[in-house]
Amino acid sequence: GAVVSQHPSRVICKSGTSVKIECRSLDFQATTMFWYRQFPKQSLMLMATSNEGSKATYEQGVEKDKFLINHASLTLSTLTVTSAHPEDSSFYICSARNPGGKSEHEQFFGPGTRLTVL
């Protein structure tokens, strides 16, 4: 199946700093990518839909100025956690569909990024 990568896999930062997480579709083009957050022992929570060439669509309760999303190319979306605080510590996961692929309805998930804010 199609591959989605994330970088970094884990990051530790100080409170107040900003952290950028990259999500790449390695062997297909993705006009739409999704960003999720997952706290321990909980399910994935959809944060936003990243659209190539246009503004991201944020879910209710997610601060767009706090979580900046940029989808500048068909293979790359970035999530920047601005002025991170300890409560932002979580597992961030991105995903993308491959509409031209064999399983066009399948959604491919990245391996996740573990963010720890001290």
Add this chain to the structure above:
Amino acid sequence: LAKTTQPISMDSYEGQEVNITCSHNNIATNDYITWYQQFPSQGPRFIIQGYKTKVTNEVASLFIPADRKSSTLSLPRVSLSDTAVYYCLVGDPYTGGFKTIFGAGTRLFVKA
């Protein structure tokens, strides 16, 4: 988006068949049913997807009754490595980019 209901957890033993049922009473006509597997600290992995009746692949089967208000994921002869969280999702892949909303999932524990 249709809401799904699954058992919170299930236990099984190696070699047994495991069936996880998901309820989705408000499923819409264009909605597909998809199951994902997630191991700790990893992204979810696609298992199987279907629209109606029965779908089978190399790892699982998906049974969907005629009214489509529920579905059952069947894992044949589970092993310890099948211990994971299994999510049932319902959505229309042709609209909204198939925005995927996850429910609580089912934690499957496979014992030796």
